[in-house]
Amino acid sequence: MDFFKILGAGAKFNKERFKEDISVFRPAQDAEHQPAPVVDTVPKELDFFGDHGRKKPAQASAVPASQLSGSASQFIAKEDDHAPFKSEAEVAAFLKRHRIKVWGTDVPHPIKSFEMLCKEHGFQPFVLRNLTKFGFAQPTPIQMQAVPVAIHRRDLIANAPTGSGKTLAFLLSILHQVHSEEKQGFRAVVVSPTRELATQIYNHLQNLTTGRRVRVCLMTKASAAQQAQDPALRQKFDILVTTPLRLVHAIQSGEADLAHVRTLVLDEADNLMEAGFLEQVDEILAACTAPGLQISLFSATMPSNVEQMAKTIMKDPVRIIVGTQNTVTEAIDQKLVFVGQEEGKLIELRNMIAGGFKPPCLIFVQSIERAKELFHELVYEGINVEAIHSERTQVQRNRIVQKFRSGELWVLICTELMARGIDFKGVNLVINYDFPQTAQSYIHRIGRTGRAGRPGKAITYFTKDDAPHLKTVVNVMRASGCDVPEWMLKLRNPSKRDKKKAKRAPAARDAISTVPAYDAKRQKHKRQIVEQSKAKKQRLAEAQDAADH
Ligand SMILES: Nc1ncnc2c1ncn2[C@@H]1O[C@H](COP(=O)(O)OP(=O)(O)OP(=O)(O)O)[C@@H](O)[C@H]1O
Secondary structure, eight states: HHHHHHHHOOEEEEEETTGEEEEEEEOOOHTOOOOOOSEEEEOOGTTTTTTTTOOTTOOOOOOOOTOOOOOOGGGOOOOGSSSSSHHHHHHHHHHHHHTTTESSSSSOOOOSSHHHHHHOOOOOOHHHHHHHHHTSOOOOHHHHHHHHHHHHHEEEEEEEOOTSSSSHHHHHHHHHOOOOOSSSSEEEEESSSSHHHHHHHHHHHHTTTSSSSSOOOEOOOOOOOOHHHHHHHHHOOOOOOOOOHHHHHHHHHTTOTTTTTEEEEEETTHHHHHHHHHHHHHHHHHHHTTTEEEEEESSOOOOHHHHHHHHHOOOOOOEEEEEEEEEOOOEEEEEEEEESTTTHHHHHHHHHHHHOOOOOOEEESSHHHHHHHHHHHHHHTTSSSEEOOOSSSSHHHHHHHHHHHTTSSSSSEGGGGGGGOOOTTTTOEEEEEESSSSHOOOOOOOOHHHHTTOOOEEEHHHHHHHHGGGGHHHHHHHHTTTEEEEEHTTTTOOOHHHHHHHSSSSOOOOOOOOOOOHHHHHHHHHHHHHHOOOOOOOOHHHHHHHHHH
């Protein structure tokens, strides 16, 4: 038990040590003068995704650190920012400076600025206008390299940290492709794992197409039904944003026709290529029958087996990695907190709330049931708290997301549903109330904070039952530049079997409750009855709403 007490000291992030990592998600001018990267291959002990020994990319040549040191002028656009590259050596130095690594044949040169999109790549002026209008002044490193690769219609595997601007990277290349008014129906499709993320991508796209007749469809039950009734409507859309299941239903029922699709983007690709989604992705690929389909995969995590699988559906892909693969941005202050037993978590959380904390805050738990339990514990704490999970209706989910975005909600309890891709600006704190089941889950969950260069904090609670899996998170912390105590590094990595088991099902845990077990059971039963009746009322109200419209 003493051993675990020591763990309570946690591990702290060393900001000084890895401060150059911030360049991987800041727009270009921030990154311009960051020091050259030190790590090009993943050390064996940190190789939790099995990528050890990957060769260095050909393009990255050494640049003297003296040429890269920062100064106040790094925030001022330089004259030659819009000028084409003069030599391959200049390209290599540029890539190195921005911690961009590229693999592939005949890789197109990166862009130095958004202006280059119009000057060199034939983008229409409205794109630049809208980028400026919505505050995108300079490309981030992933945008610098992924956009030219995709507009040259090369298949692409893009791996960059959470919050580093991957969405804009794939949306810009789609806009380049669909600017003509062909009206053939969907020419580009973006698939993302959740409705929330699809909605966010759709909204982003709406902003970027302001003032243009590019028609974007967010596929919902209602929009699919509309298109089923009026096939002519389908012809009017250029870009489709959807989740896999919704799209497969639409394909099977004839509501969606992907015969003219020339660009397919899988966002959170490693998630989409996991068991639950893989069949659906196969079906979507089979429905894209146009010759020369270009496929792009984007994610902050890309395990090597997924990458191997992806390559079987791609032609001569270009692979881009920004920063060190499968790590977390330096902007996030990561901490592990030992809480003893399950009930220690609630004590720790209440202490933190009583001591004052800086909202907005996201709290991740491992199941819907636990999200409900924690909500009932926190609802009387005097903080504005809500819980979001897949049992809430879509209307409720939209309303909660909107309230959290507006600051009306301070604390949002969520399941894995919200772990990927969701961009809440300014989340200050992520708490892993339940220990994440995989390294990917940890990276994506805590990646909801520390986005676009903003600072953030992540706290992960662990009990003595989580100890065998502790090393999974320790490895990510270490690879991201945290100072982790020596003894933590000496912990054994979980075995392959343990990893598989953890991935398959979350750990068994006592209910989240401050009342004795028997009372808790009775309270839970009462709560279930109240919730069922509330849900019924909500469904009736929504049905009534729909009928009124
Ligand atoms: N060039 C840019 N300049 C300034 N802000 C940007 C730029 N590109 C993107 N952003 C902002 O950065 C934030 C994160 O972007 P985005 O959601 O695309 O991250 P991501 O890399 O897809 O993260 P995740 O892996 O979590 O999905 C967003 O708020 C976005 O508006």
